[in-house]
Amino acid sequence: MISFISRVVDDIFSKQKCYDNLIFVLPSQRSCVFLKEEIIKKLPSSSFLPKIISIENYIQEIGDISLIDNTQLLFEFYSIYKQNLPKENIEPFDAFSQWATIALHDFNEIDSYLVNSEDFFTNLRDVKKLEEWFQDKKPSQLAINYLQFFEYLHILYKGLNKKLKNNKFGYQGLVYKEAKNNLELYIHNNIDKHIVFVGFNALNKAEEYIIQELLNNNIASVYWDANETIFNKFNEAGVFLRKYKSEWVYYQENPFLWIENQEISNQNINLIGAPKNITQIKYAGELISKLENFSKTALVLADENLLTLALNSLPNNVKNINITMGYSLKDIPIANLLDAIFKLHLNQQKFNKGIERIFYYKDVLNILNDPFLNKLYNETLQKISTKIKSENSIFLGLETIKKCLSPNEAKELSLLFSLFEFSTDMNAIITQCCSLLNELKEFVVGVEKEYLYRFYTIFQQLETLNTTYNHITDLKTLTLFYNQLLQNEKLSFQGEPLQGLQLMGMLETRALDFETVIITSVNEGILPAGKSDFSFIPFDIKKHFGLPTYQEKDSIFSYHFQRLLMRAKNIYLIYNTENDGYGSGEKSRFLTQLEINNPSITKSIISPKVQHIEVPLIQIEKTEEVLQKLKEVFIKGISPSALATYIYNPVSFYEQKVLEIYEDDEVEETIAANTMGSVIHDVLEEMYTPYLDKFLKKENIAKMQKKCNDLLTKYFRKHYLKGNIKTGKNKLIFEVSKNLINRFLKQEMQLLNENKQLKIIALEEKLNTEIIVEGINFPVNLRGIVDRIDELDGVIRIVDYKTGKVEANQLKLSDFSIICEDYKYTKAMQVLLYSYLYTSKMNKQISPLQSGVISFKNLNSGFIKINFSDKFRGTDYEVTEERIQDFIVEIRKLISEILDPAIPFIENKNLPF
Structure with a gap:
């Protein structure tokens, strides 16, 4: 393959005998590097190197004006x-x-x-x-x-x-306009020069004017990179070149350089569909791993946001790589810390907490959990974090945070605590951020120092701008410009630009040729980019004044795409097969055009090989230490809920009872379901306590209804520490709780209206008893707390309150053998166990006895009793002594299984939820 740049150099050197008066102008800095290399190869050893410059810098030279940031x-x-x-x-x-x-x-x-x-x-x-x-x-x-x-x-x-x-x-536009106005002087001063424009396509009006004037004064040549296909009148890629060829006066008498007519034979073109970005990049890595020589290979990322992913997916055989794109500073970890600091103070303003000098807990935890700071302060920050969660503070001040530590620990964290104290003067905040970065540099090594330095320069730039203009007057504006500078700042990669694999963006490929080309994200909306409304100028006004619209931009992308493939032998075009939710993101129309023009194209759809890995179930053997711990647990007392945990998942039981591992505390910004349950239990206990061992009267219920609001407030404050129940979702949860209690009290009133006798025997009754289990050489203590025991028209009822939803079918139980096998029946097991504990305490047979649940999310069902009938829709509610003994036989079997050294704790693979 003879590259376009190589042909240009050959042609120029054949026509020009003096090389030091040449000025080569190219579309990008990258193409300048490749041209320089080509010239060095072909230039006589005694000659000076011609001037090589990008169009952007060249226009600034003509206009004698600098580009502003x-x-x-x-x-x-x-x-x-x-x-x-x-x-x-x-x-x-x-x-x-x-x-x-x-x-x-x-x-x-x-x-x-x-x-x-x-x-x-x-x-x-x-x-x-x-x-x-x-x-x-x-x-x-x-x-x-x-x-x-x-x-x-x-x-x-x-x-x-x-x-x-x-x-x-x-x-940039003003620079171009000034260059146009200054062109006559430039030509006069450079009449002995010869300017060579290489590899251009879409020119703006200023560029067109400048190049035409230089051509007309015979001090310039233009080398276009195109072939016959691009000049086909139906090909959108040639819109600009066809226009220049037909309209420029210079080409009425001079040849158009060039329209290449040599076709690459046996081009290997592959269209590959891959689901999602990760699969595209991983497949590109696989393709590269099969190559032996990367010197003429380009991996082109149509979507430059995939750079990080691409860098992490390159195979080991890639020893040298040249990356034309910069690594965005916003992807560097320290950016997350600075973002968290700004958000901490912005949210303080948003919630109007500036005067109180308190902060939203999530913003505080974001800073405390920052990996960069945790690397500096080890476990100290997690100590504060745990304390904050346990106290359930939605808003907290700096003094509250400091109280979580000893004086010495607080002193060590003085740098961290300074982040919580921002001045009202924006320049002082900028200086504070600079000081933070300056102090952090003592704790980092290697490339991290470079990261910090680049962030330091951003704040230095902000300080200079604000000192000059004084426009940044509040934190919101400061954050806005910090983020704008951050998005524009990139870390440049260093390396040898002409060696190894070329990892490029689409625009960096201008004027360059490669034998193997791999392009990713060849999808509509990316290649071409599609319509953009980033303008105040209507479409018709743009058309009238010759300003570019999305149509011209599509033509530009089409040209870059076709030109890149023009001389390549092996072409791999990878697109994302997964459309987004709005119907866009489909395969690029450029690929459809290729398919029509090249019937021999290879097309394939790939997907990752998903290997089915049989993950073995967790199995924990019962060692002597485990058995000893279990013995302690069962002697101290085992509750129905603990037995239910074992039925749910034996490994969870092991974690909770043997290892004593429980879920971490979290700050409850919104009241959790278990908190709401605890509050309702406590409210009902206080309401009914004055009427223990008494038959309830209607006026008692009426009195309870009046106390509902105050008692709810009292117990929400107890269980929901420092939480706000007056606004938002918490207010709704408070009202729902009140509604549930009032509905329950109305049902109680309904019973009394039906002239039923209701007597409260016990509330939150703590029960326990010892049982002997065959094969176990120590007594097992069963214990539990019954929410309520009452008597309704002579029937003793064991009542368990459930704030969740319970259905009657969960309490229908004719065969006790299934109670320890299916988690569905654990609620029945719980209330039956309470019945056993109660009868054991009373040391006598109680008849009639019923046991069941009042579900606050199913209050219409009233008291849902255990139903022992084995008939469809049959009812048999009485808890007899015989049934209790049959039930305890199954409980003994369950306890025996838990304590059996030969039976390990095996993970339940069919968890119900």
């Missing part, structure tokens, strides 16, 4: 904005910046395409008037403000242009 440009624009608008119309900087970036983008296009600003803004204003004006009614104030905005836009444009030119700075 985007953030500084925004600050300059705000200064102009404040000078030219009435004081009452001036917006704060953060609001201004939201639309100013769009306006600056439009200004850039207006100047790049040499549009007459007077005509343009007059037309734009008139079009907007036509859009907003209604003949039968007066325009609204909103419409007037909207039209006034476009009136001001021209004033701002002129003011900004004037100030920038006076300071010898300009945004």
Whole structure:
């Protein structure tokens, strides 16, 4: 393969005898490097190297004006904005910046395409008037403000242009316009030079004018990179080149260099569909691993956001790699820490907690859990975190945090605690962030020092800008510009640009050729990028004044895509087969065009090989230490809920009872279901306690109903530490709890209205008894707390409150043998065990006796009793002595299994939830 750049160098050297007067102008810095290498190969050893420059730098030379930084440009624009608008119309900087970036983008296009600003803004204003004006009614104030905005836009444009030119700075469009105005002087001073433009395609109006003038003065040559296919009138890739060839006066008498007519024979083109980004990149890594030589191989990321993923997926045989894209600073861990610091203070303002100097707990935990800080302070931060969770504080101050530590520990964390104290002066905050980064550098080594230095320069830049312009007046604006600078800042990779695999973005491929090309994310919306509304200028105005629209941008992408494939032998085009939820993201139309023009293309759909790995169930043998711990647990007392945990999953039982591992405390911002259950239990206990051993009366229930609100407030404060129950979801949960209790009390009242006798025997009764289990050489203590024991019309009832939903079928039990096998029946096991404990305490047979559940999420079912009937829809509710003894036989079997040394704890693979 003879590359395009190689052919250009050969042609120029055959026509030019003197090389030191040559100036090569290329689309990018990357192509400049490749051209330089090609020239060094072919240049006589005694010659000087010609000048090689990118178009961006070349235009700045012609215009004798420097390119301004985007953030500084925004600050300059705000200064102009404040000078030219009435004081009452001036917006704060953060609001201004939201639309100013769009306006600056439009200004850039207006100047790049040499549009007459007077005509343009007059037309734009008139079009907007036509859009907003209604003949039968007066325009609204909103419409007037909207039209006034476009009136001001021209004033701002002129003011900004004037100030920038006076300071010898300009945004890209202004640089182009100045270069056009300065061109005559440039030509006069460089008449002995020969400028060679290499590998261009879509030129803006200023570039067209400059290149044509240089051509017409016979001091330039232009080498276009195209073939016959691109010049086909139906091919959108050739829109610009066909226009230049037919319209430029120079080409009426001079040849067009070049339209290549040599076709690459036996091109190996592969279209590969892969689900999701990770599969695309992993497959690209597999392709690269099969190659032996990477010197003429390019991995092109159409979506440059996949750079990190690509770097982590390269095979081991890639020893040298050249990366044209920078690594974004926002992907570096220290960025998360700074983001968490800003969010801490912004949310303090959002929740109006600045005067109290307290912070939202999630923001505090984000800082305490930051991996960078945890590396510095070991376990100290997790100690604070655990304490915060246990106290359930939604908002907390710095003093509260310090109390979690000893004085010495707090002293060691002085750097961390300084993050919680921000000044109201923005320059002081910037200085504080610089100081933080400066102190952190003592704790890092290697590349991390480079990270910190780059963040340090961002804050230095912010400090310089704010000292000059003084536009950053609040934390929100500071955060906005910090994030803007962060997105633009990238860490450049160092390496030998001409060796090894080339990892590139699409635009970096301009004028370059490779034998093997792998392109990822060849999908609509990425390649081509699709429509973008980042402009105030309507489509028809753009068309009228010759400004680029999405149609021209699609043509540009089409050209880059086709040109890259033009000389390649092995081509792998990978696209994402998974469309997004809105119907976009399908395979790029560029691939469909390729399929039509190349019937021999290889097409395939790939997917990751998912290996079925049989994960063995967790199995824990019962060692002497485990058996000893179990013995202690069963002598102390085992509860029905613990037995239910074993039935659910023996491994969970082992973790809780043997290892004593429980779930971590978490801050309850929203009241949890178990907290709500505890509150309802406590409220009902206090309500009914005055009436123990008494028959309830209607007036007793009425009295309880009046106390409901106060008691709920009391017990929510007890169980929901420092939580707010007056607003949001918690207020709703409070009201739901009140509604449930009131509905329950109404049911109690209904019983009394039916002249039933209801007597409260016990509340939250603690019961326990010892049983002997065959084969176990120590007594087993069964214990439990019964929510309520009452007597209704002579029937003793064991009642368990459940705030969750319980159905009657969960308490229908005719065969006791299944009670220890199926978790569904653990509620029945629980209340039957309470019945056994109660009868053991009373030391006599109690008849009639019923046992069951009151489910607060199924109150319509009332008291749901254990039903022993084996008939369909049959009922048999009496808990007899015989049934209790049959039940205890199964409980003994269950306990025997738990304590059997030969039976390990085996994970339940069919967990019910």
